Amino acid sequence: MILSKEKLGALVEQVKISGALFAAPAVDGGQVVMKSVNVADEISFDYVITANSAKEYLFPQTETIAVVEIEKNKVKLSAVEPDAPETVLFGVRPCDAAAFASLRSVFTWDFIDESYTKREDKSIVLSVACTKGDEGCFCTSVGLKPDTTDGSDLQLKETTDGGSFVVEALTDKGKEFVKKFSDVFDDGSADTKAIFTPDEIPGGVDIEKIKERLADPAHYADPVWPELARKCFGCGACTFSCPTCHCFDITDEGDVFSTERKKNWDACQIDNFTLHASGHNPRDTQTKRWRNRFMCKFHIYPKKFTTKGCVGCGRCVRVCPVRLDITEVMAEFSK
Ligand code: SF4
Ligand code: SF4
Structure with a gap:
């Protein structure tokens, strides 16, 4: 099937009329x-990857999960209920779509987190395969591809003339979407632009070797850790921008009579993340x-799940103010 860029306007309009939210890459703050x-017209096609990942649509930065009210002799x-609107996520890069599969693994593992699953069930992911990238991209080093289909309901590939997308429906949800908005999709096919391939990580990466080295507790004392990580100052930007990072905390905000219980993103790079009440x-x-x-991405996560702890989007490399490059650590632990 073909979705022409000219018909995107009709798609956005029809989705909005249906009451759903339409999120897409767009310029904001430069x-x-x-x-x-x-x-x-708001949709941008001139991007390698969006500055934020699409995870905040399924796992918002903050949400109220309960309210507590205290009255005389009564709590x-x-x-x-989670706010879970029907949502169309258009233009998601395949690495970010794969990250949804990773988040689902975590949020349905030992407990079904309905805040996540309800939003995911109401969302549809239209990924666009990468025809360009930058030096931060390394999906191929973690076993994915710039046209990976994991986590996508529909995948779009830009046609050679740049005017349309060839569309592949990958899930029942994707097929339903095409049926529902059938007048914007045309039958047919076309040649598509070449898919971008990220450069290999200098020094080479061997994910199995990384896992093997991290499985040996001797690595805890490896002097390579302070050498590689000493410049990190714990800002948390890498974790907040990561599409697979999923940690949150629960806080009560309000006063003694009325409190909202909130679920907020948390970051393992912040010093009080593991601070015990005892002070330890x-x-x-x-x-x-x-x-x-690093262990979470390449040792703990892969031991539990078949999805990826890191999808190679490169955001943590791009946003780190001290340029602590996870790929350099991957190369070091591949030796
Ligand atoms: S973005 Fe860089 S400095 Fe900030 S916590 Fe992550 S590695 Fe450390
Ligand atoms: S660890 Fe870095 S490269 Fe890997 S998914 Fe997270 S932000 Fe992307």
Whole structure:
């Protein structure tokens, strides 16, 4: 099937009329971000990857999960249903779509997190395969591809003339979407632009070797950790921008009579992330915190799940103010 860019306007309009939210890459504050758009003219096609990942549509930065009200001799705790609007996520890069599969693994593992699953069930992911990239991209080093289909309901590939997309429906949800908005999709096929291939990581990466080295507890004392991670100052930008990072905390905000219980993104790079009430902090140095982040992606996560702990989007490399490059650590641990 073909979706011409000219018909995107009709698609956005029809989706909006149906009551759903339409999020797509669009310029905001001088960068291309995933944001809610009202008309197709707002959509940007000139981007490698959006500055934020699309995860915030399924796992928002903050949400109220319960309210507590205290009256005389009575405490009332009421759950708050997650706000889960029908959502179309257009223009998601395949690495970010694959990250949804990763988030689902976590949020349906030992407990079904309905805040996530309800939003995911109401969302449809239209990924666009990459025809360009930058030096931060490394999906191929973690076993994915710039046209990976994991986590996508529909995948779009830009045609050689740049005026349309060839569309492949990958899931039942994707097929339903095409049926529902059938007048904007045309039968047919066309030649598509060449898919971008990221450069190999200098020094080479061997994911199995990384896993093997991290499985040996001797690595905890490896002097390579302080050497590699000493410049990290714990800002948390890498974790907040990461499409697969999923940690959150729960806080009560309000006063003694009325409180909202909130679920907020948290970041393992922040010093109080593992601070115990006793004052003890098992990860009391930035090196330990950074080592944990790397272990989470390449040892702890792969032991539990078949999806990816890191999808190679490169955001953590691009946003790090001290340029702590995860690929350099991957190359070091591939030796
Ligand atoms: S973005 Fe860089 S400095 Fe900030 S926590 Fe991550 S690695 Fe450390
Ligand atoms: S660890 Fe870095 S490269 Fe990997 S998915 Fe997270 S932000 Fe992207």
